[in-house]
Amino acid sequence: MDRRKFIHVAFTNLGALALGPQLSSAGFGVQERPQQENGTRQPSSSSGPMGTTREIDLVAEVAQFEVASRGVFERWLYNGQFPGPEIRVQEGERLRVTVKNMLPEGTTVHWHGIPLHNPMDGVPDVTQPPIGTGETFVYEFEAAPSGSFMYHSHFGFQSDRGLVGPLIVEEKKAHIDYDREYTLVLTDFLPGVPVPLGSATSGGGNAMGMQVPPYVGLLINGRPPEAPAVFSVKTGERVRVRLINPSGATIYRFAIGGHPVTVTHADGRPVEPFKVDALHIAPGERYDVLVDARNPGAWPIAAQPDNDLPPARAILRYTDSNELSPREGALPEGLTGGRMLQLADLRGLNLPEPRKPNRTFNLALSGGMRGPGGMMGPGGMMGTEWLINGQAYPNAAPLEIRQGETVRIRMLNQSAMPHPMHMHGHFFRVGNVIKDTTIVWTHTGHVELDFIANNPGNWFFHCHNLYHMEAGMGRLIRYVSTE
Numbered sequence: 001m002d003r004r005k006f007i008h009v010a011f012t013n014l015g016a017l018a019l020g021p022q023l024s025s026a027g028f029g030v031q032e033r034p035q036q037e038n039g040t041r042q043p044s045s046s047s048g049p050m051g052t053t054r055e056i057d058l059v060a061e062v063a064q065f066e067v068a069s070r071g072v073f074e075r076w077l078y079n080g081q082f083p084g085p086e087i088r089v090q091e092g093e094r095l096r097v098t099v100k101n102m103l104p105e106g107t108t109v110h111w112h113g114i115p116l117h118n119p120m121d122g123v124p125d126v127t128q129p130p131i132g133t134g135e136t137f138v139y140e141f142e143a144a145p146s147g148s149f150m151y152h153s154h155f156g157f158q159s160d161r162g163l164v165g166p167l168i169v170e171e172k173k174a175h176i177d178y179d180r181e182y183t184l185v186l187t188d189f190l191p192g193v194p195v196p197l198g199s200a201t202s203g204g205g206n207a208m209g210m211q212v213p214p215y216v217g218l219l220i221n222g223r224p225p226e227a228p229a230v231f232s233v234k235t236g237e238r239v240r241v242r243l244i245n246p247s248g249a250t251i252y253r254f255a256i257g258g259h260p261v262t263v264t265h266a267d268g269r270p271v272e273p274f275k276v277d278a279l280h281i282a283p284g285e286r287y288d289v290l291v292d293a294r295n296p297g298a299w300p301i302a303a304q305p306d307n308d309l310p311p312a313r314a315i316l317r318y319t320d321s322n323e324l325s326p327r328e329g330a331l332p333e334g335l336t337g338g339r340m341l342q343l344a345d346l347r348g349l350n351l352p353e354p355r356k357p358n359r360t361f362n363l364a365l366s367g368g369m370r371g372p373g374g375m376m377g378p379g380g381m382m383g384t385e386w387l388i389n390g391q392a393y394p395n396a397a398p399l400e401i402r403q404g405e406t407v408r409i410r411m412l413n414q415s416a417m418p419h420p421m422h423m424h425g426h427f428f429r430v431g432n433v434i435k436d437t438t439i440v441w442t443h444t445g446h447v448e449l450d451f452i453a454n455n456p457g458n459w460f461f462h463c464h465n466l467y468h469m470e471a472g473m474g475r476l477i478r479y480v481s482t483e
């Protein structure tokens with residue numbers, strides 16, 4: 001897309017904003033937004049004939065972030081918070097987010113999981129030019145369907161500097177009952193500047209030569225294991241827990257001591273409740289679970305990574321019990337045993353009849369070594385390139401589809417690392433669930449997903465391991481017209 005088209009798109013958007021019916025009651029869009037003490041702003045809303053529009057301000061900025069006793073780190077954050085502020089709206093409301101870029105480089109925001117209008121998708125140079133330093137950009141879209149989502153920068157490695165946050169779209173009527181709810185954002189924490197793996201300053205590798213970024217810890221809601229977040233419950237309550245993983249590169253095994261969890265939503269979409277002791281959650285995935293508080297005490301909540309770091313931790317604390325924290329070092333039994341969720345356990349609610357695909361893509365996911373001048377670069381530098389059918393994005397052919405088609409993508413993992421593959425702009429069906437991100441496990445793991453081409457545009461489809469994505473593991477899905 002050329003610059004002219006971008007300007008046209010931006011102008012069209014502004015036009016829509018200026019003429020939107022919601023503005024008639026909102027005083028030409030100039031709104032009072034109460035300032036909170038911490039400098040962030042509360043959402044405000046206005047009603048119009050088309051429903052409510054939520055106004056949110058996000059400032060992407062360089063900020064100081066304190067990790068308990070470990071010190072203060074310079075991070076790039078939304079509104080100075082890590083994770084970024086929870087954006088919470090009602091299904092069907094419009095969300096209008098004004099993003100101001102105070103970073104020293106361009107940025108964009110992606111609304112991960114929401115099948116919105118293509119120009120609002122926040123992929124730099126695909127759906128919009130980056131928002132320049134000092135500039136603002138207004139994202140506006142309908143917050144639908146309901147579910148647990150997330151937002152993050154989609155520019156380079158910025159999300160691993162801290163530009164991530166939860167986005168909750170509350171359902172009008174849930175298929176489950178509960179007494180309270182919590183959001184748990186699982187993140188890997190990088191104190192420095194993220195760089196491609198394989199460059200001189202990146203982290204160490206493991207035996208397979210598969211590198212992991214130099215994370216120093218795993219956090220739940222921005223808190224390290226030694227100063228964990230505490231989630232209070234009362235005996236007899238049923239708690240909804242929204243698990244959200246915007247990590248750069250970590251897949252977790254999640255469990256709660258003394259409590260099985262009942263999975264109720266996968267990537268925001270409702271499923272028939274299914275009880276397990278533990279589940280895997282990969283970057284880009286979300287699971288909602290219910291916890292029945294029938295086992296008074298203080299229990300470990302933990303997320304064990306697929307790397308060498310100690311697990312992320314939090315505490316489930318009964319307010320009607322005298323115990324304040326779990327026994328030192330105690331971990332949930334579900335981390336080492338018990339019933340582990342398999343995707344095949346889940347069944348989406350109101351699943352449509354499967355349709356015969358009109359078009360099928362077979363994609364091989366693989367890793368390959370690269371370096372200036374072959375396998376090994378100067379100084380022994382070695383890098384991994386992550387490929388789909390032998391091609392590394394952006395030097396990769398788009399997957400071309402036509403509106404109205406049912407498209408099948410079959411993926412085969414020929415590498416030694418799992419790949420959480422995420423599709424923009426569409427939900428897909430995998431097994432009997434509707435999701436937008438799904439793990440393709442290692443060594444000939446394979447996954448078949450189907451989606452309906454009902455949202456024209458150019459959409460990114462990629463591994464949500466940031467380091468794999470940035471090393472080529474992505475493709476554009478492009479709608480072509482029938483001529």
Ligand code: C2O
Binds near residue numbers: 154424
């Ligand atoms: Cu959260 Cu392109 O992704």
Ligand code: CU
Binds near residue numbers: 418420464468
């Ligand atoms: Cu990957």
